[in-house]
Amino acid sequence: MTTTVIKGLDNNGIRISSMKFEKMVRSAASEASSLLLETYGQHNIGIRLQHEDGLDIKVKGPSGQRLGCMGLPGTSIKCEGATSDDLGYLNIGAEITVIGDATNGACNAMAAGKVYVAGSIGARGLTMTKWNPAYEKPELWVLGSTGDSFAEFNCGGIAVVCGIDAKTPENVLGYRPCVGMVGGTIYFRGETDSSFSRNNARLDVPNDEQWQWLSENMAGYLQKIGREELLETLTKRDEWQILIAITPQERALMWSGPMPMAEFRNEHWNKAFGGDPLRDLAPGLDRSPIAAIVTDDLRRKKPFWANQESAAPCTYYCPVHIPTIDRLRLIREGRADEAYEMLLRYTPLPASVCGAVCPNLCMENCSRTGVDDSIDMHILGRAVGNFHAPEAQASTGKKVAIIGGGPAGMSVAWQLALAGVHAHIFESGDQLGGKLAQVIPWERLPRAIWDIEIERFNSMENIKVSLNTEMSKEKFTALQKDYDYVVIAIGTHEPRRLQFPGHENVTAALDFLKSAKSSSPMEVGREVVVIGAGNVGCDVACEAYRLGAEKVTLVDIQKPLAFGKEKEAAQELGAQFRWPVSTKEITKEGLITAEGDLIPAQSVFISIGDVPALSFLPDTVETITVGGAAWITTNKAHVTSSGNVLAVGDVEKPGLATNALGAGKEAAEFIIAQCKGEEFKPFNKSVISKRALTINHYSPCSKGSTETDQAERCLSCASCRDCHLCETICPTGAITRREIIIGSQNGYEFKSDFDFEYVSDDKKCIACGFCADTCPCGIWTMNPL
Known part of the structure; x- marks a missing residue:
């Protein structure tokens, strides 16, 4: 056996x-x-x-x-x-x-x-x-x-x-x-x-x-x-x-008769507990006398239907704060088109980012993991691939220049265009997408999905794109005069380098990955060494194997920071990780470590991060130097020291593609609020406590392979699922469901907004808390009066 x-x-x-x-x-x-x-x-x-x-x-x-x-x-x-x-x-x-x-x-x-x-x-x-x-x-x-x-x-x-x-x-x-x-x-x-x-x-x-x-x-x-x-x-x-x-x-023979209650209380109950069996468990409990059953103002607490007062973990931890709960509710109701349109009002790249390259913090924090497995966001993201762009609002006459056509710049332009603000992207490369298009291997970001999303982006009204446009101080000054706002979203395309002997024979990871996705990729040889064992280094390893390498070694001076799909893909192909390794010299034979060991290699790549190229910035835009590189400083609305200039994405600090999309959306919302003369209100909901959810209402089941499967499995955290449990369990019939007028969300009226609410009748409610205890979604809370 x-x-x-x-x-x-x-x-x-x-x-x-x-x-x-x-x-x-x-x-x-x-x-x-x-x-x-x-x-x-x-x-x-x-x-x-x-x-x-x-x-x-x-x-x-x-x-x-x-x-x-x-x-x-x-x-x-x-x-x-x-x-x-x-x-x-x-x-x-x-x-x-x-x-x-x-x-x-x-x-x-x-x-x-x-x-x-x-x-x-x-x-x-x-x-x-x-x-x-x-x-x-x-x-x-x-x-x-x-x-x-x-x-x-x-x-x-x-x-x-x-x-x-x-x-x-x-x-x-x-x-x-x-x-x-x-x-x-x-x-x-x-x-x-x-x-x-x-x-x-x-x-x-x-x-x-x-x-x-x-x-x-x-x-x-x-x-x-x-x-x-x-x-x-x-x-x-x-x-x-x-x-x-x-x-x-x-x-029965041990007792001559039943003990009177008064005797039991005096001889046993009071002696053992002082009349209060909960005193040792809850010493701070309010023990003032109250009637047996109270309602209205005599209650100490009152139930409150806190529908969508908190954020579901998937929304809270998503940098774009996509309301996945609402999307899945629409799908459950058979209104997939509305779900797709709502999602596209948050991001222009749901299929390529959410469905392919994002590590999905939403899935990592999904409450469904308390039952079985998280909701599969990859399925939901890819489902929106072929859907058309939402209709934009009428033109406001305002216009914004966006320097950089990566995910951050595309997100800004998309949000502005939807609000009727003209967005003009100036991109130094020959295509939109930044590192998503230039660097991420097509094995992880399918080309067909990417092309469809770029086509949809280009179809949006109020967006203009100028490719192969280099930026200079003079050009930047002219943009400040000609546009209401300028947004810097250039990303980080300047590789960091180390000055050890033979460094001139080392190729930057960014340059290699761009070459690997071109029509004429460089030759790598049989053995490859990658200096820097992060996720980008893993992408380098995978592309090197694809181009013919037989052995790839990733070295680092610390424990490798690689994780998730990138690390798994490299390991499956045979990549080896070595640490701590300090590079002494690069020779024709390969990499010489500080200890004098030779790691054979015909190609050596370095992947220790990239920095922004900010030579075009005027002195009015302040920067901060960290790790030998300059980064643009901004406030919470992504506004720089120069009032009409904003900066988003990796030029502020390195992050995920989703972080860039989220920063772009926030910056656009600030600009839109300014154009309308309104107060900018960033996302500020707190995440719902997992203790508020009653997940034992759910049973483990198959994860499924369709978006409908995911919609049915969703726990609907912090968002009423209209299950009537509270109405059914209320012992006094205090809770009822009633219809209300449909509202709006993010300036756009959705049919999916709640057209009902549950209310509690103060005259009947006895503050038992059954509604809060049984609510699967954590909607009902017991608030002090």
């Missing part, structure tokens, strides 16, 4: 998250019946796992909480070390062995299966077990001792506590065991105090049948934990005692 090994560290030695590790284990368990897990405190190991041929799991290393949680029949788990809380929680048939101690909650709510512990356990072990008489009773075997409140509300579970190397030898069952116990048997060996609940359990010695069961099963337990030498010690009958649940009939 082949064993599949899964490690809890990634290739860089970083601990893998519990959620990711669980997905890896679940995937492996669907194919293999034997797993070896090298863990580093990951939780939920073995949760709900089963294999048709049986499943054997070995855990090497410290395990986190809920080892064997919801364990299924046929699954065997062995942990070669201690484990954390909730061992075997809700176990319904798995066999779990722990060679070490376990902490609190071991076998909590277990219904079947066996758990073997080679040490001691913490508090509340074997609590709330459940036993179906059609199945064998759940079993917990402990070599040492237990913590407090052991077997609390035990409903049928069997425990064996051996008292070997006990943590508390003077009291092997801890304080107050068996409280509320209604079934089951506790076998124990060693000292115990008299604190067990006499109303629920009685102390006795094993009868013949009980002793036979214990002695016959002891050998198997000791074999499981590797302590067979203890068999003789643990099979001395006179050393064992039992605690067994008192039957209802026995309990």
Whole structure:
């Protein structure tokens, strides 16, 4: 039988998250019946796992909480070390062995299966077990001792506590065991105090049948934990005692009659809690007297339908703040054209950027990951590829010059044109798109998608493009006079270089990538070295392989900064990463390191970043020098020290293509507001708290391959899904749905804007908070009055 090994560290030695590790284990368990897990405190190991041929799991290393949680029949788990809380929680048939101690909650709510512990356990072990008489009773075997409140509300579970190397030898069952116990048997060996609940359990010695069961099963337990030498010690009958649940009939005979409520309150309730069982849990809780049920002004809190008051994580973390929630709602309603038009009012490049090159911060922060996988933004972005440009507003007579036709400049022009402002792009190259068109390999940015989006951009009214236009101080001054505003969006196209011996034989990554996408790419040779192991360096490696290289080595003086799709693509082709490596010299043979090692190469490329070329700037536009390069300083609206001049994108600071698109949109919105004499209002919503969402309304499902699939999976964070749950659950019928007048969004009236709202009647509402607790989207909040 082949064993599949899964490690809890990634290739860089970083601990893998519990959620990711669980997905890896679940995937492996669907194919293999034997797993070896090298863990580093990951939780939920073995949760709900089963294999048709049986499943054997070995855990090497410290395990986190809920080892064997919801364990299924046929699954065997062995942990070669201690484990954390909730061992075997809700176990319904798995066999779990722990060679070490376990902490609190071991076998909590277990219904079947066996758990073997080679040490001691913490508090509340074997609590709330459940036993179906059609199945064998759940079993917990402990070599040492237990913590407090052991077997609390035990409903049928069997425990064996051996008292070997006990943590508390003077009291092997801890304080107050068996409280509320209604079934089951506790076998124990060693000292115990008299604190067990006499109303629920009685102390006795094993009868013949009980002793036979214990002695016959002891050998198997000791074999499981590797302590067979203890068999003789643990099979001395006179050393064992039992605690067994008192039957209802026995309990009835213990009472001569019911205790009066006043006596119970005075003798038990007040003494134990001071009349307040929540005081230790919530000492700051307002305890002033109130009526049993209050409404209107007597309430301490009032429900508020905070629809779209907060931002969904996908919108908040997207630099363009695209309202993906609204887009998916329109798709669910069968109004895809409206969804596409709305998206195109935020970005001119949804298919090429969102659908291809963006690392998608929206997906990374998607709340759906709490259920299964994030919404697939690549599918949604590519779906808009062929859609026509939105209709622009009537001309305002204002005009803006934009220097640079990359994503930042295109975003500015697009937003201005939609608002009726004439935008004139001056681009030094022979095509629009900046590095997207010049550098990104067509394997990552499909040419067909790009050409369609450029064609749509050029079809937009109010946009004029002048290619092959170099900028100078004189030209810039003339633009300031002829246009209402000038926007600098030139990006960074000046490569950084290092002055080591042989540097003249090194090709800048930017120059190579431009050459690779041209009709006559340069030759690279069989071996290639790339200085700088970031994402651009990975693009260089991929293009070098495409052009015939057989071996590519990326070197860096620090841990490589590459990540995501770019790094994965380079590694799949065979690229090797070496660090820390400092370059001493470049020769005909290759790169010589500071230690004198030779890394053979026929071509050496350098990828340590690019800087802006700002020689055309007048002195009125202030810059700041960082890392030996000048960058333009701006305020939050991207306005420079020269009032009618703005700067966006990489000339402010390097970032993603999406950052450039977002900066361009913000700058355009500032200009539009100024032209209209209105106040500029940037995006200022806070992200909705994940605690506000009730994601347990959703079940894991297939990710799907269509935009409709994504729309159905969306949790609709912070945006009402009109599910009527709040209306249905309200115990007093205070919540109702009513229609309202359709509003507008970003100056454009959408049919998709909410034409309804949910309201709460103050005269009926009792401030129970059920609406806030059940709302899947986090819309209802309970605000203080």
